[in-house]
Amino acid sequence: MGFMSLNGEYHANLQLVQALAPRHYTAYDPQTIGLFDRALWFDGLHRHCLAAQQPLIAYAAERGEAVKLHLVGGGRSGHRSMSNWYSFMWRPVFGGHPDPARRHHLMVQGARNLTKKTHRVVLSPVPDEDGSASLIVDAFSEAGWLVTREQCDDNHVLQLKGRSFDEYWEGRPGQLRSTVKRKGKKGVVDLRIETRFNLPSWRDYEAIYARSWKPEESNPEFLRWLAQRESEAGRLRLGVASIEGKAVAAQFWTVENGTAYIHKLAHDEQTLQASPGTLLTHALFRHVIDIDRVQLVDFGTGNDPYKRDWMEDVRPRYRIELLWPRSPLAWPYIARQRMAGLAARIGKD
Numbered sequence: 001m002g003f004m005s006l007n008g009e010y011h012a013n014l015q016l017v018q019a020l021a022p023r024h025y026t027a028y029d030p031q032t033i034g035l036f037d038r039a040l041w042f043d044g045l046h047r048h049c050l051a052a053q054q055p056l057i058a059y060a061a062e063r064g065e066a067v068k069l070h071l072v073g074g075g076r077s078g079h080r081s082m083s084n085w086y087s088f089m090w091r092p093v094f095g096g097h098p099d100p101a102r103r104h105h106l107m108v109q110g111a112r113n114l115t116k117k118t119h120r121v122v123l124s125p126v127p128d129e130d131g132s133a134s135l136i137v138d139a140f141s142e143a144g145w146l147v148t149r150e151q152c153d154d155n156h157v158l159q160l161k162g163r164s165f166d167e168y169w170e171g172r173p174g175q176l177r178s179t180v181k182r183k184g185k186k187g188v189v190d191l192r193i194e195t196r197f198n199l200p201s202w203r204d205y206e207a208i209y210a211r212s213w214k215p216e217e218s219n220p221e222f223l224r225w226l227a228q229r230e231s232e233a234g235r236l237r238l239g240v241a242s243i244e245g246k247a248v249a250a251q252f253w254t255v256e257n258g259t260a261y262i263h264k265l266a267h268d269e270q271t272l273q274a275s276p277g278t279l280l281t282h283a284l285f286r287h288v289i290d291i292d293r294v295q296l297v298d299f300g301t302g303n304d305p306y307k308r309d310w311m312e313d314v315r316p317r318y319r320i321e322l323l324w325p326r327s328p329l330a331w332p333y334i335a336r337q338r339m340a341g342l343a344a345r346i347g348k349d
Contacts, residue, residue: 037093042070042082048222049084060110065096067106078120088300089125091132107139119327125153125301125317133318145322152319156311158297165289176309180282183275191283194238197231201240204247209266230254239284241276249276259296260288
């Protein structure tokens with residue numbers, strides 16, 4: 001699975017991909033390949049969360065440039081992106097330094113190669129601020145696939161644009177600033193931010209999450225694995241808030257390439273009056289802005305109301321369905337789409 005004349009390759013398991021990774025991924029620019037593009041991310045996500053689903057890596061390469069599409073699935077329902085609720089985004093991963101025209105060319109070839117392996121692909125959550133969604137739509141359409149795109153989620157972000165934390169904080173809602181000022185003055189809550197994985201602190205996080213307002217996590221072992229790997233790379237930011245020595249709130253963030261990712265928040269509802277979660281969020285924002293010097297804070301997907309107090313911009317995430325019209329297995333999905341389109345038109349009349 002190397003850089004060779006233009007073709008597509010598919011692997012039945014990610015262990016083989018990992019074995020080839022040192023040779024294959026050297027052409028991938030670490031400044032443009034983020035957490036959700038990394039081979040290690042897909043390996044861990046599959047092993048811990050998606051092991052029951054067959055992985056498929058569609059691959060096209062030419063002259064030292066490449067594109068990979070990390071997928072799972074198979075059978076009559078086709079394939080989907082290798083992603084779940086932990087994924088802030090899913091997008092094609094490019095190797096080398098292809099310009100936009102070359103990216104389109106590689107994607108078209110990848111789309112053509114996929115016709116040999118599947119009849120249906122559903123991709124989400126795909127961003128478009130970097131052109132990924134538009135590229136997929138254009139390239140697969142050119143390759144002869146039937147393509148539909150719809151917004152499936154929102155991504156809340158903060159773009160610092162050179163601001164310090166104090167400059168950013170001046171623009172927050174008055175009620176939020178007042179809460180932090182009042183509760184912080186009381187000195188009830190102790191805060192700490194750790195940049196290395198610490199098992200007792202992580203157990204505090206897991207215990208808080210288990211009794212917090214958050215729904216039960218189905219793959220806590222994946223989050224622990226991710227925190228350990230990000231710690232080894234120096235990217236972990238784990239915040240813990242305590243009252244009288246007992247941990248009552250915790251947050252799992254990572255930082256890389258000028259971006260802070262907010263993965264998971266948890267707090268003990270019995271301590272809401274002291275606002276430990278709000279104070280901890282305030283401390284972590286200050287840390288990543290003034291110490292880590294990030295220029296973007298990414299709060300992931302979902303429209304939780306509290307995100308609007310801290311974030312300033314919303315970016316769409318898309319669901320893209322790709323159907324290969326020459327495959328009989330795709331015809332029921334094509335018919336379903338046409339019926340839905342007809343019903344929508346009738347509803348407007």
